[in-house]
Amino acid sequence: MLHLAATLALVLPAAGPQETDALVLTPEQRELALEFSPLPDPPPDPTNAVYENEDAARFGQALFFDTRLSGPGNVSCATCHDPAQSFSDGRPRAMAVKLGPKHTMSLWNVAYGRWFFWNGRKDSLWSQALTPLEDFREHASSRLQIAHVIADDAKYRDAYATLFGALPALDDTARFPAEGRPVYRQPEHPHSQAWATMTAADQNAVDDVFANVGKSIAAYERNIVSRHAPFDVFVEGLRENDAEKQRALSPSAQRGFALFAGKGKCLVCHDGPNFSDGEFHSNRAPTEENADPGRPFGVRELMRDPFNTRGRHADDGGEVGRQKLEIVGRPVHLPGEFKTPTLRNVARTAPYMREGQIATLEDVVEFYSSLDGALPLHRSSEQILQPLHLTDEEQADLLAFLRSLTDESLPARFLGPPASD
Ligand code: HEC
Ligand code: HEC
Known part of the structure; x- marks a missing residue:
């Protein structure tokens, strides 16, 4: 931190007269803002050989939007992850079959x-995709059905x-x-019973097809990136000392960032340029299913997957996975911990929390302020959240600030099935 502050003192001159109306952050707060942008390119995934392959992404994109992969023939990933609804569905709880x-x-x-x-x-994006396909409430399909869909479609078979x-x-x-x-x-x-009639070798062959379907879908999902929000333009403006770009964030949103990174302590969990540490915490939001054990159950499922x-x-060859799964149980996870969601595009993905139990972003902020209920x-949980008693202005x-994280400027070619050649 200290050395960063020293570097910044060189980069950022003291606020000049033209900056004072636009820039309300202290030098320390500006230094912190630099840690939240830009979001780099997605990291590689050595467990998926086709992760960065454009043909795989195209194939996966077709599968993502294809209802034939579902049991009843009317559900695709986009039924719930609808690009027009910021890749969610606007419902408190998911509904397909x-x-x-x-x-x-x-x-x-x-x-x-x-995770x-x-x-x-799940510990990879590709293996995640396999779950909804066979979940009886979601696609309600089976790996054999999906393998047949690919075999029976000439374009899919070739791809x-x-x-x-x-x-x-x-x-x-x-x-x-x-x-x-x-x-x-x-x-x-x-x-x-149908599965049990097959030889082990044929079962393995179908499992391979199933995993490859997941790997292709993951290659498509890798494109669903949001990183050019007004907040990012603002931080770019800080780096370049560009007053025009700094104006991308209103003084109110800047004060909001200061709260987020200061007395709000939001950054403890919503950390880094994706506004998530990717790990598991309790934010104490009450639900109808307070008994859901969350992360400890997730770890058990992951181990036997x-x-x-x-x-x-x-x-x-399992190298990354062996390291990852060896440390997953340490420290011991406590009941009630869930994955910290990203806050990018959060203004577009109401309702909120794991059961959609909080209707609006205003209500989320009110909850963190009062911790009512x-x-x-x-x-032995981490004691991070305390009532913040925020004023109306705060x-x-x-x-x-949360609304300044909105950027849905994904190229149109990713928003539906791939255009046919
Ligand atoms: C019936 C609605 C529905 C369908 C269909 C569906 N999903 Fe989901 N998706 C959800 C729900 C609900 C969750 C969270 C479930 C949970 O955590 O138990 C989720 C979670 C995810 C996640 C995890 C995101 C994260 O940050 O951890 C990914 C990735 C995902 N879905 C991709 C897909 C793909 C790919 C498909 C198609 C193969 C698909 N989903 C089909 C509702 C759906
Ligand atoms: C202790 C870790 C932690 C802290 C601190 C924290 N959050 Fe969260 N946040 C979470 C977790 C975990 C969830 C998801 C919880 C759930 O669904 O049950 C969440 C959910 C949210 C959501 C809903 C996102 C969605 O897609 O549903 C918003 C918005 C949010 N937090 C904003 C904030 C703000 C603003 C602060 C600071 C005032 C903050 N958080 C502090 C861990 C934290």
Whole structure:
């Protein structure tokens, strides 16, 4: 911190007369702002060999918007992660084939995450995508059905073959039934029974196709990036000492940032240029399902997931995954901890929290201010959040800052199925 302050003193001259109306942050606060922008390119994923492959992204984009991947034929990823609704759905809890228990997370900047889902039960973007496809409330499909959809569509079959090699002999329906998957703890489920008729080698071949579907979808999701918000222009203005760019953030929004990074302590969890530390905390927001164990359950699920990153589907031979999963249980996670969501585009993704239980951004700020109804903390939990007792003006400032993180300027070519050649 200290050496940074010294460097900055050289870079940033004391506020000149033309700056005083536009720039209200102290030099220390400006220094802090530099740590929140720019957001770099998404990190690589060595467990996914096609992560940065444009053909895979295009194939994955088609799959993302394709309702044929669902059991009933009318659900795609975009049913819930709708680009027109900031890659969420505007509902408190997700609804496709059946009502789900959780709020749809927006997909902005997912490629920066280490763990996925509110409880982090997935450790790669590609393995995350496999869950909704087989969830009976979401796509309600099966890996065999999905493999057949790809085999039966000439364009998909070609795209797949170019990226991953030939598909297994799926037209042999005696070996590869139309639907099937191992349904956890339900051996009598028709999907489990169909799956059980297959040889282990054929099951593995279908699992490979399934993992490759996830890897292609992840390559598409890597493009869903938001990093040119007014806040970013402002920080660029600080770096370049450009008064015009500094005006991208109103004095109110600047005071809001000072609160966020100062007495609000929001930055303890919403840290860094994606405004999330990617880890798990309790923000004490009450829900109907206060008993949801959150992160400890997520860790258990992750450990037994055959598609986790230390398993045979990881393209780096499991190296990254072995390190990641070795440390995942330490420190011990406490019940009630959930993934810190990004705050980028947060003004566009109401309602809020893991069950969508807080309707508006105003209500979120009011909750952090009063902590009315806050869940009690576990005895050994981190004690970060205290009631802030914000004045009306401070709440307005914090809101102005949160709204300054809005940038939905994703190129139109990513907002629907890929244009056909
Ligand atoms: C029925 C609505 C629905 C459908 C369909 C759906 N999702 Fe989701 N998505 C959700 C919900 C709800 C969550 C949070 C669930 C949880 O944490 O338990 C979520 C979470 C995610 C996450 C985790 C984000 C993060 O920051 O950790 C990603 C990535 C994602 N979905 C991608 C997809 C993809 C890809 C598909 C299609 C294969 C898909 N979703 C289909 C509702 C849906
Ligand atoms: C102790 C860590 C922590 C601190 C400190 C914290 N948050 Fe959060 N925040 C979270 C977690 C975890 C969630 C998701 C909780 C859930 O869904 O149950 C969240 C959710 C949110 C959401 C809803 C996002 C969404 O997509 O649903 C907003 C907005 C938000 N926080 C803003 C703030 C602001 C503003 C502050 C400071 C006043 C703050 N947070 C302080 C951890 C924290």
